[in-house]
Amino acid sequence: xxxxxxxxxxxxxxxxxxxxxxxxxxxxxxxxxxxxxxxxxxxxxxxxxxxxxxxxxxxxxxxxxxxxxxxxxxxxxxxxxxxxxxxxxxxxxxxxxxxxxxxxxxxx
Numbered sequence: 627x628x629x630x631x632x633x634x635x636x637x638x639x640x641x642x643x644x645x646x647x648x649x650x651x652x653x654x655x656x657x658x659x660x661x662x663x664x665x666x667x668x669x670x671x672x673x674x675x676x677x678x679x680x681x682x683x684x685x686x687x688x689x690x691x692x693x694x695x696x697x698x699x700x701x702x703x704x705x706x707x708x709x710x711x712x713x714x715x716x717x718x719x720x721x722x723x724x725x726x727x728x729x730x731x732x733x734x
Contacts, residue, residue, distance in 0.1 A: 627652060628652050629650070630650045630652060631648075631656075632647055632648070632650075632701065632702060632705040634647050637710065642665065643661050643663055645662040645710070646661055647660045647661075647702055647706065649698065649701075658674065659674035660673060662702065662703065669706075670699065671702050671703065673685045673686070673687060673689075674687060
């Protein structure tokens with residue numbers, strides 16, 4: 627699997643959600659509404675989700691293993707940090723990548 631394109635669709639200045647992106651895989655499949663969130667431990671990527679009748683949120687699409695998730699997260703965050711508007715602030719030197727495996731034990 628190759629990430630062939632990443633596009634920042636929307637940037638936000640207030641709140642924890644910083645951007646919404648679309649990612650294209652192998653020039654054939656796109657996933658919209660991937661969110662970049664600034665958490666307590668750093669930035670992380672949240673996959674598009676839907677609210678279920680019981681009030682919980684469930685991912686619509688997501689990587690099925692930790693290697694794919696890490697590739698997606700690193701690619702999206704690297705792209706965001708290298709293409710973000712200047713007025714978001716100079717965060718690149720202080721960036722902490724949220725380690726998804728540290729809370730999931732390496733699984734999804």
